[in-house]
Amino acid sequence: MSAPVLETSGLGRRYRSVWALRDCDLALPAGRVIALVGPNGAGKTTFLRLTVGLLRPTEGEITVLGSPAGRESADSLADIGFVAQDHPLYKRFLVRDLLRTGAALNLRWDQALAENRLEALEIPLDQRVGTLSGGQHAQVALTLALAKRPKLLVLDEPVAGLDPLARLTFLQALMGAVAEEELTVLLSSHILPELERVCDYLIVLTGGRVQLAGEIDELLSAHRLLIGPSEPTMASAPGVIHVSRGDRQANAIVRTDGGPVLAGWESRPIGLEELVLAYLHRTPPIPSTR
DSSP states (O other), X not given: OOOOSEEEEEEEEEETTEEEEEEEEEEEOTTOEEEEEOOTTSSHHHHHHHHTTSSOOSEEEEEETTEETTOOOHHHHHTEEEEOTTOOOOTTSBHHHHHHHHHHHOTTOXXXXXXXXXHHTTOOTTSBGXXXXXXXXXXXXXXXXXXXXXXXXXXXXXXXXXXXXXXXXHHHHHHHHHHHSOOEEEEEOSOHHHHHHHOSEEEEEETTEEEEEEEHHHHHHHEXXXXXXXXXXXXXXXXXXXXXXXXXXXXXEEEOTXXXXXXXXXXXXXXXXXXXXXXXXXXXOOOBOO
């Protein structure tokens, strides 16, 4: 088994008196497309910025590709590609100027890859960045990250604000890159149906803490939707993640790990959206410190 692409131990980050992330223990496998999911303020961007070395931990450790995150050597920086949520690019530059800058700043820059991707996407090299559409802007940012030839690609809400067609085009391009390269992708997003299409590993983060992590297929197999009588004691039963009640029946998302379910309850498989929402419902935010 290959070494984890990312490991954390007791990882935490505090902003003054407020913990954005705490007690984070993870070991993420290489060669996967990993979804990082959680509500606004859950600590997703903090976690991603810790991963790429833009923030330092308040406590604990984080190791990326075998080295402490934030080790500012040319080799370690070359191994990680990062696309921030707002795709920050120099708007007055021509697209070809961005490629020239990328070539000057990156050890393993692949000019042919960058030019071929943009040509396939019909994005002219002589177009000014500030005149690009939202989808084109996102594609150029992704191209710059991929042309580094990174081992880990980190994407913070890469399709936020894009229309459905632009989102689909972006994700198709991403999956094409994953299929062609030995690449691990870690991305955060709120758009669960599209994550289900492209991701095979899941992290659920709420209140600054990891609530769930694992292979998506295994996690879905380990949970069931149970439908039965609306009993007040159901919420405290073993393995129950979340219960919603109607007048006559209750729906419960339960972690069974493949074992038997409660007698008299109907059992159904669940989808990724149901699984994620169940875990988002149950966790309060972590407290401030004083």
